[in-house]
Amino acid sequence: MDLSFVDEVVLPRSRDDLPPPSPGTAFLAGGTWLYSQQQPDVTRVVDLTTLGWPALTVHDDALEIAATCTIDSLAHAEFPEHWTAVPLFRRCAESLVASWKIWRTATIGGNLALSLPAGAMTTAMCALGGELTVWTPDGGARTEAASTFVVGEGRNTLAPGEIVRSIRIGETALRGNVAVRKVAYTALGRSGALLVGRRGDDGVTLTVTAATVRPSVVHWQGVPTAAEVAAAIDAIPETDWLDDPHGEPAWRAHVTAVLAEEIRTELAGDAR
Incomplete structure (x- = not known):
């Protein structure tokens, strides 16, 4: 669906390019929900994909998942053999009512930020003890457990201007x-x-x-x-x-x- 009320699209290349918080701003990671229905209150879209975050980063003791990582990328990635819990990613993805087209566009961060009860990426991140890194508009960052991030149907702890940057899952859970x-x-x-x-x-x-x-x-x-x-x-x-x-x-x-x-x-x- 066309977003006919949008009059500005921001394509940031670094964090310094992110605009300050303002009413009518929507942050786009995949856009599958944003473009699925009318958004009369949205007048500016900030496309986070242009920041170029690596989708997945495997550390010795953890997995880091960028907010812009697609569901398809996470579900089909290869991980160390001793990470026996990673099949959960695909199992949760398959529980979504979504086609392969959605898998290739929808993102982990978007699923979390949408905060719907049936958001299966939220399920996976909570089950594996994921910890979110959230960018704050003052240039700082805060961390929060995935299990406390969603507080109600379509509601979460993000304040105006805050952005989910990544999710970290420790090796013990993996x-x-x-x-x-x-x-x-x-x-x-x-x-x-x-x-x-x-x-x-x-x-x-x-x-x-x-x-x-x-x-x-x-x-x-x-x-x-x-x-x-x-x-x-x-x-x-x-x-x-x-x-x-x-x-x-x-x-x-x-x-x-x-x-x-x-x-x-x-x-x-x-x-x-």
Whole structure:
């Protein structure tokens, strides 16, 4: 869709070229959502792709993912063999209701910044303990856990003028075993619940998304009991369960509990 209200497009080559915050400014990483519908409030677009960030950088102890890295690049990249958790990237990508055309354009940072409950890249980053680097408009930067970045349906902690620069995932998480469960009303429908369990040297982490308006992440030092997992699901506030045409709150809570126990059982047996 044409953005008929836009009268300025900024193509920054360095951070110094980024304009100061102002109403009507939209930051573009992939643009699949931005161009999907009318944006009457957007009068200026800042194209972050011209900054030339490397999509993926493999460090000795971590993976750094640029906000402008496409879903396709992350899902099909080759990583060190001992990073046993990286198949999660493709599993989460496949849970999106998106064609290969979207995969090649939509970005990890864009999926996070859009902050929709069914944003599966948010799921992956939370499940692997991702840490966001956010550029602030004063020239500084701040870091934030992916698990706290999304605070509600379509809402996050970004202040005006802030930009997600990258996501860092530590090697401990990348060496873990993961288990994924998704449920939807229809085979190719939007996720009603998307859960990821991860077991590693740091214990077991369970991430609940899509069923809730914001990610719910619980961590245990060892493999939890069935009762502990059930209690963790029960502890999710009633107001966090999403209510939309893709699932009612009671149904989402029920299937989440069932899938969480399946994940616990799989990780307890070290299955992959």
